[in-house]
Every structure is written in C-alpha cells, then in structure tokens.
Amino acid sequence: MIIKLLLIASALVALAWLVRSQPSSRRLVITRGTALAVTVAWIAAVINPDIPQYLAEAVGVTRGTDLLLYALVVTFTFTAVGWSQRVRHLDERISELTRSLAIANRRLDDIESGADVGGSRSTAPRADVAQVRARG
Amino acid sequence: MVSQIDTRVADRSYSGTVPPRHAHDDVWVIVPMYNEATCIQQVVSGLVHEFPNVLCVDDGSQDDSLNLAATAGANVLRHAVNLGQGAALRTGFEYVLERTDATAVVTFDADGQHQVADAVAMVAALREKGCDVVLGTRGSARPEGQPEARRWVLRAALAFSRASSGLDLSDTHNGLRVLSREAVSLLRLRQRGMAYASELENLVARHRLSWIEHPVNITYSEYSRRKGQSNLNALNILFDLAFARVESR
Numbered sequence: 001m002i003i004k005l006l007l008i009a010s011a012l013v014a015l016a017w018l019v020r021s022q023p024s025s026r027r028l029v030i031t032r033g034t035a036l037a038v039t040v041a042w043i044a045a046v047i048n049p050d051i052p053q054y055l056a057e058a059v060g061v062t063r064g065t066d067l068l069l070y071a072l073v074v075t076f077t078f079t080a081v082g083w084s085q086r087v088r089h090l091d092e093r094i095s096e097l098t099r100s101l102a103i104a105n106r107r108l109d110d111i112e113s114g115a116d117v118g119g120s121r122s123t124a125p126r127a128d129v130a131q132v133r134a135r136g
Numbered sequence: 137m138v139s140q141i142d143t144r145v146a147d148r149s150y151s152g153t154v155p156p157r158h159a160h161d162d163v164w165v166i167v168p169m170y171n172e173a174t175c176i177q178q179v180v181s182g183l184v185h186e187f188p189n190v191l192c193v194d195d196g197s198q199d200d201s202l203n204l205a206a207t208a209g210a211n212v213l214r215h216a217v218n219l220g221q222g223a224a225l226r227t228g229f230e231y232v233l234e235r236t237d238a239t240a241v242v243t244f245d246a247d248g249q250h251q252v253a254d255a256v257a258m259v260a261a262l263r264e265k266g267c268d269v270v271l272g273t274r275g276s277a278r279p280e281g282q283p284e285a286r287r288w289v290l291r292a293a294l295a296f297s298r299a300s301s302g303l304d305l306s307d308t309h310n311g312l313r314v315l316s317r318e319a320v321s322l323l324r325l326r327q328r329g330m331a332y333a334s335e336l337e338n339l340v341a342r343h344r345l346s347w348i349e350h351p352v353n354i355t356y357s358e359y360s361r362r363k364g365q366s367n368l369n370a371l372n373i374l375f376d377l378a379f380a381r382v383e384s385r
C-alpha cells in the first residue's frame with residue numbers, strides 16, 4: 001500500500017532531521033512548501049469534502065478521516081522535531097551568552113576595583129587598568 | 137607606574153594567611169557551584185591555604201554562595217542563569233585561558249567531598265610525570281559511607297566509560313582532576329550537564345593526551361549525599377551522550 005511507504009518514509013525523514021543538527025535551507029524550503037500545500041489542501045477539503053476520501057482511496061486508506069489522522073500525526077512529529085532543534089540551538093546560544101557575560105562582568109569588576117585578577121597575569125589586564133586610569 | 141600596579145595586584149591576591157610567593161601561583165582551582173551556601177565557605181577556606189588562585193563559577197545560585205565564596209577568598213564568576221556543571225567548568229576554563237597565565241587547572245567539587253591534600257598531590261604528580269591530565273580515582277575499595285545503590289551505578293558508569301572512551305580507567309565521573317594548560321585548551325566541553333565528565337574522558341582519548349590516575353579520598357557526608365546527583369540521572373547522562381554521538385556524525 002502506498003500509505004505505508006509514505007508513513008514509513010516520513011518517520012525516517014523525521015529521524016534524519018532530528019539527528020542532523022544544522023537546519024539547512026533545503027529543509028526550510030520543504031517545511032514552508034509543506035505548510036503552504038497543507039493550507040491549500042485544507043481549504044480545498046473544506047470546499048469539497050469528497051477530496052479527502054478520494055485521496056485516501058488513491059493511497060490505499062479506507063476512509064478520508066483516517067488519512068487526515070495520519071497527516072496529523074506526521075505533521076505533529078515534524079513540528080516537535082523542529083521545535084526541539086530550535087530549543088537546543090537556543091540553549092547553546094544562551095550558554096555562550098551567559099559565559100561571555102560572566103567573564104565580561106568579572107572584567108568590569110576588576111577594572112572598577114582598579115586591580116586585576118589575583119594571578120601573575122601578563123600585560124593585557126594591566127593595559128586595561130592603565131587605559132581606564134588614563135581616561136579617568 | 138607598572139611596578140605600582142604590580143604591588144597592588146600582589147596585595148589583593150595574597151591577602152590573609154597566604155604567603156607572598158607560592159608554589160601554586162600558576163595553578164588555578166575551578167570550583168563549579170550551584171546553591172552550595174552550606175559549605176562553600178569551608179571548601180574555599182581550605183583551598184586558599186594551598187592555592188592562592190581559586191575560581192568559583194556560580195551557576196546561577198539562588199542562595200548566597202557567590203558572596204560566601206568571595207568572602208572566603210575566591211575569585212568568582214557568575215552565570216546569570218543556571219546552565220549545568222559542565223557549562224560552569226567550561227566558563228572557568230575559558231576564563232583561565234583568556235585571562236591568566238596558569239600552567240595547570242584543578243577541578244574541585246563544591247560540596248566538600250574532596251580533600252585539598254589530594255589536589256596538592258595530584259598537581260605534584262602532573263608536574264613530576266609531565267603528563268596532561270591527572271584524574272582522581274576512588275579506586276576499587278568502597279569509600280566509607282558510600283550507599284550500595286551508588287556503588288552499582290558507578291560500576292555500570294565505569295564499564296560504559298571504559299568502553300566508550302577506550303581509556304583503561306579505574307573510576308569515572310570523579311570531580312577532582314588536574315589538567316595542564318594544553319589539555320584545558322583542547323577540552324572544549326559541549327555537554328552542559330553532568331555528561332561532561334564522560335565527554336571529557338572521550339576528548340582525552342581523542343586528542344591522545346597523556347593521562348594518569350591518582351588515588352583520592354571521597355567524603356560522603358550527609359550533605360554531599362543530599363546535594364549530589366540522583367542515581368537515576370545516570371540514564372539522562374546516557375541519553376545525552378548517545379544523542380551527541382549520533383549528532384556529531
């Protein structure tokens with residue numbers, strides 16, 4: 001049955017998207033294209049309720065409502081995968097931001113207190129102190 | 137001008153009981169902490185006697201950990217939001233690489249389960265052997281007060297770590313380590329949570345860093361047991377690692 005192929009293929013694609021971390025522009029096109037196609041199909045199905053039934057029979061599903069259910073499951077899966085990836089990328093960015101903020105704040109504190117970190121550091125921090133003093 | 141600033145830098149870092157020139161001037165101890173107000177002061181006070189450079193990375197604590205650590209003599213960094221122990225360590229690593237001339241870095245848990253004397257011995261071992269990484273090991277003997285369930289989880293974790301990293305380890309996920317500056321610069325941890333410990337071992341193997349193990353004592357206090365990870369978290373760690381492994385291909 002065609003529907004089995006379609007459903008298994010969609011599950012595999014979802015898995016592939018899940019483990020490939022970088023969303024590509026091709027993926028974006030596919031997502032947007034699908035969203036557009038679903039919207040058009042939705043309106044068409046509302047105008048003519050026979051369309052889902054016709055499509056269902058064409059791919060080997062008994063009822064149009066079953067086909068809609070399958071489509072819903074696939075859409076949900078892809079949405080979940082897409083969001084979990086976005087969240088993961090956001091987490092990474094928040095980590096980077098938090099890290100550089102922590103280090104930058106420390107640097108500010110050091111400059112304000114007129115001393116650098118308690119190590120035997122090098123020229124860079126001393127230049128900072130000198131600069132601040134020169135400006136002040 | 138320069139000498140003037142030099143004096144002030146020295147005044148600030150060698151205040152209190154720490155002698156002016158110290159054998160561990162070029163060592164930075166990184167203590168990741170999250171809501172550790174109960175004992176962070178004690179931990180830092182113990183450390184600063186031997187190590188003039190202690191860096192506490194506060195991982196967005198809601199309690200007074202940050203001030204307590206600073207009062208006890210630590211340098212402090214603060215994560216604005218809680219990220220996880222792996223992320224806190226990496227922040228410490230990056231700070232040390234960017235802002236100090238440290239030649240070695242010690243990682244030390246904030247809950248008081250490690251002994252300062254062990255850290256000192258491990259730094260000496262790193263210098264003596266000239267290796268990149270010294271990992272603390274609890275050895276095969278069961279530490280006093282270690283719960284039975286924890287023992288089994290650690291055994292499973294050890295078997296997993298040995299298999300995945302290929303290193304002939306005798307312990308894993310022990311928070312006490314000494315790393316050379318070179319090692320720190322290569323260990324770019326991506327795991328934010330507890331899985332970083334396994335990731336670190338894998339990176340040691342991948343970069344072919346020279347490493348040894350050093351026996352350490354662990355104190356299982358009521359506090360550290362309560363504060364520590366639940367045994368179930370081992371499953372989360374496995375999941376994080378499996379995911380990262382598939383993803384990086």
